[in-house]
Amino acid sequence: MKEKYDFQSIEPKWQQNWEEEELYQTEMDQDQEKYYVLEMFPYPSGNLHMGHVRNYSIGDVFARFKNMQGYNVLHPMGWDAFGLPAENAAIKRDIHPADWTEDNTDNMRKQFKMLGFSFDWEREVATCDPDYYKWTQWLFLELYKEGLAYKDESEVNWCPSCQTVLANEQVVDGECERCDSEVIDKELEQWSFKITEYAQELLDDHHLLSEWPDKVKLMQKNWIGRSEGANIEFEIADSEDSLEVFTTRPDTIYGATYMVLAPEHPLVEKLVTGTDKEAEVMDFVEKMKNQDEEERTGENAEKLGLDTGIKAVNPMTGEKIPVMIANYVLMDYGTGAIMAVPAHDERDFDFAKKYDLPIRVVIQPEDEDFSAADMEEAYTEDGLVVNSEILNGLSVDKAFDKIVEYFEKEDIGEKEVNYRLRDWLISRQRYWGTPIPIIYCDDCGSVPVPEEDLPVELPTDIEFTGEGESPLAQADDFVNTTCPKCGKDAHREVDTMDTFVDSSWYYLRYTSPEVADKVFDEEQANYWMNVDQYIGGVEHAVMHLLYARFFMKFLYDQGYVEDREPFSSLLTQGMVLLDGAKMSKSKGNVVDPMEILDEYGADVARLFILFAAPPAKDLDWNTEGVEGAQRFLNRVWRLTANNIDTIQDAGDFEVDGDAEEKLYRELHVAIKDVTEDVSERQQLNTAISSIMELVNAAYKYLADSEDINAGLLKEVVETIVVLLAPFAPHMTEELWANLGYEESVHQQSWPDYSEDAIAKDEIEIVVQVNGKVRDKVNVPVDIAEEELKEVAKEQENVQRHIEGKNIVKEIVVPQKLINIVAQ
RNA sequence: GCCGAAGUGGCGGAACUGGCAGACGCGUUGGAUUCAAAAUCCAAUGGUCCUUGUGAUCGUGUGGGUUCGAUUCCCACCUUCGGCACCA
Structure with missing residues (x-):
């Protein structure tokens, strides 16, 4: 084995291997319990930023962990690919939004792969793909049929800079959420979704969301008002x-x-x-x-x-x-x-x-x-x-x-x-979005495009000037059509939908992205849904998360899905800061993930970002902390490399003597703590620190013991590698191979711990006098209370503090503490 | 203004159900190794005091309270962050 973890050769090697072995591709299997991990899909801006790295690193730990626990894990990825920046790029740089978007997704996909996330790329979706937006349009028509999509002339929030209307949720302090221009009122004919019809249900069903942060539910509650x-x-x-x-x-x-x-x-x-x-x-x-x-x-x-x-x-x-x-x-x-x-x-x-x-x-x-x-x-x-x-x-x-x-x-x-909640205005006077599938006929009025004519495809030959109304209005071939009802000349709606419509149902499409004749396969959807763990930024608390819940409820009412809520458990991760300030290009305080990847590798980057703060809190980027993560991984590497011969020759073992018992106990404590931290508490930082403690214990055992118990050491080292696998997938894979295994470490079962191994014969009890710690005593676990009281009072330092006083009370907290109250 | 969250060493953070405050990491200091350095390993590391101990004392934003015991519960206040902001 090499002396050091050489990420430059190891990481790409395993990324390629995983892809060739199709390690992360998932199929429905009714006999296996499923687990659906989803991180909010990104807007393809072109490059990953640290917030992305954090979001997807958190999700990847859950996905890999649940997989090792024996679940059939769905962990998909795609692109929230419609939206304004593509169109702005078209205006500024004379590149078609479709090309710009494709270049960006290609680059970001490459970056994702460099980070080693366990996405099932076979299920990739992009909302700008006609095979996808066909079904966004179909959903619009379903809502239309039920009277939940309607056209209305009303005063709308108009952003003069984006040249489009905004939903109420997108107006912040009277300014456009995107570009900070002052929003003005404008009278326009616009399409809206009747989310208000679901106001009460959106409120009531919060009780189904016990695994959501209270904060998010409260924000929604206030918003619904x-x-x-x-x-x-x-x-x-x-x-x-x-x-x-x-x-x-x-x-x-x-x-x-x-x-x-x-x-x-x-x-x-x-x-x-x-x-x-x-x-x-x-x-x-x-x-x-x-x-x-x-x-x-x-x-x-x-x-x-x-x-x-x-x-x-x-x-x-x-x-x-x-x-x-x-x-x-x-x-x-x-x-x-x-x-x-x-x-x-x-x-x-x-x-x-x-x-x-x-x-x-x-x-x-x-x-x-x-x-x-x-x-x-x-x-x-x-x-x-x-x-x-x-x-x-x-x-x-x-x-x-x-x-x-x-x-x-x-x-x-x-x-x-x-209710304070207003209907959701979805018309946007933009090109790069899902066309609204409506045709206007002088005789028949608004006529929905028949399902068999979907998708209404975006024309490609558009000139982007950034001026005037909807760019689609210039495309005569697009606009001019015939009425599906009476066959007379008619014209198409030229507005496109708010991109939040696209992202309101993508989690369902992932369950069967290939089906061509349906919005999604119901059997697949019912197998995989709900999303067991959803992860994303808190900025989506009232918009995306409310809209997605609305869509799910609508689909439930129409009988397409079996659940009323899309996301069982929600984790809102904090921001990534630099020196306490939000990273932003304008401030010039951005740390580029690709530079970190170059210098330290993916495992180090991921480990640091998971260790530096609990997932829900803001995280301050810190180069010295990154080096600490690197140091730890190298420490694990050396622990294996320096003992590889001992380990490979080892067989069954028995635990004998204090030092071995201690290490064996630490091993099981670590398994317990890591398991609980990941699955119950979602505290990935303390999960990592538990692994660190086990590594420290192993080093201590090696330093202090003359006769090494090879079997025990093998067990400890291999468990460390397995526990660390969800956090540092590349290095642990390489170590696992070096330990002589052919199967991927990510295919291993998550280890169980034994309560017997954790149990001690003798424990340390804190002895307090009047609430202050005066001594500690080692006593048998099963000591009788009376006996413990006697032992405690015998201690010299305790004696000093109770001398000449009356003992009023003695409080015993089993296995922990005794407090002697003396006056 | 209203609603909510948070405030712990030099720093990031831990303490899960009211029971040893500061796990783990960073930084710092000392030692080992080395010709030297890097890397690594070992050790120490909240403040103060002294009689240097198995010691005392203070200490989780501030002030009070409940309790044998409070970072944890209650009341008031301060600061920071987030959401809402003429929604009747």
Whole structure:
């Protein structure tokens, strides 16, 4: 054996071997239990970055580990290949998006292989492949059939720089998530998916996701934003019309001293027409409509309003109260109208103060009296209802129930649930995406492309200027078609779908990527699904993960899959930082994985990245740490190489003497710890440190012992190699071969540990006096409590501390500690 | 502003169910090996104090509390990070 782990020759050798042996190709096998490991597939930007290395290294450990445990493991890889950068490259560098994407995937595939990940490349998918997006289109049509895909003219988030609309989720602080341009409103005909239909189920089924981080579920919960309240009718004074509001605080209705309509509310124009306020109101409405998103709802948005002169009637007090319009009420939530209770709502309070509207207290803490005039802020806490006739003296909760019951009896309102979640707008005015399979006919309207005509393929002869509307609109051969219904001339939809649509179902396609006549093979899907372990960045908590759950639920309802949730267990890995800062090209603090690979090899890179922090936490890149990982692998290498002759000659063994027993115990402790750390706790850093401890123990045994137990050493060394195999797959494979085995180390069974081997005859018990450690005693494991107490008190240092004191209590924690309380 | 997470040696981190704080690694120091170095191996490594011990004492963001015992549970606060942000 060589003196050192020579990664430059060993790593490529085994990568090639694994590929030739088809080691990681998987087939369905109903007799074998399956395990599906999936990492979020990458956007093919052209090069892997450290975040990728981390993501896929974590997944690879799980995949290899589960495989060694005897599971039939599915571990696929593919490309989230549609998207803007390809199109930008086309504009800038005059290269076709398809070519650019292909070059990038080729390069990244090569890089993946250099890292030695156990992907089944036979199952590779790319969302930009017509064989894939055919089925994305088919799914669109399925949603369309069920009324869950619809076209709507509405105000949309428009990014002037990307020249496309954005989903609400893609607008961050009024700016485009991708390019940070300010997002403006634009009126457009757009396709949306009715994810809101599933709002409640998406919320309820969180209880099925016990293996998800609470943080992610909470983010989704907040995003869905369920609120319970009531819809209430307010009559308009001297009019047949009435106004419906949504409120979460119907218990405060006696304190409703004015109403507010969103400027876009359809009743505004109707009610003011012909009144002397008409011009003023319509002028204000126009101004508000022209406010952009940031001005209206942003951080420093100013509340602006105007009295319409109209009065509404508070159904409980009978008072006529003013109807205002104001920018702080949004048309697309609730009913677009509110009853304002300034005493108990911060926003209403601010507005009432500014426009000098009446404030009436209807909730007070039990032992306090509020006066509206003295209030400096709204009182939004719990309390008792006052000034409210039928509700007086009730708690907020009870008043809520009572008033809603009253509304329902009097037919002026009802209980209502609203969600913050909006429908998912999927139209994008871009070229490099899945074409929306719809044809517009003057006579028949929107007509879905018949299934047999799928896929609607992207035309290739497009000029990319970055200007104007959807690039597809220029392709006459694409646009002009005939109506599938009536055969007359018609034109195609020229928008493409949000790339999140592509990635909402890829995990299903992996189960049968080759099927040509179906979206996926149901038998295969039912065998492999769910994804047992999904791994990716937390930035996808509300977008990708919510959309994918929505798709899975839809497919479940349509009877295509047997599960309601796609991902049983989710691990969100932390970021890779350099000196505490996020690596980014603009900051110039990027560590290129390929350089690390050149200098240290894949196993070292992987081991360091897994050891430096637990998977869920951020990780600071550190060159000295990388060298530490290298040092450790070399230490394992030498442990084998220096003892290879002893090991190869070794046979059966018996454990004899303290040193051997100790090593044997350490061996089994390590097996136990590594197994539990990987499979239960998902703490890969401590799994590695357990292996390090075993390696240290082996060195110590060798240094301290004159007669080496060859059989025991063989067992220890071989177990180290097997335990380390998921973390450092190349080096362990080479060691395994050197140990004389022909089969891959990755085909070995994961070792079992024996509780008997871990058990000790004698254990160390901590002796405390008044909670402070004063001594430690070695006693037989099965020592009686009384005897232990005696032994403990005999210790010299313990004596010193209990001398002259009364022993009040003696607490014994079995196998661990005794605490003597003395006064 | 609201919601959530985190804060442990010089550094990354460990301590799983309330029971020895600092596993493992990095760094540092000393020793062995060497002509010398690199590499490697061995040892030490939270602070303070002294009578140098099987010692005392302080110590897990800060201040309190519960407990025989708290990094772990409770209350208040500080800092950092993440999410949401006129959603009635």
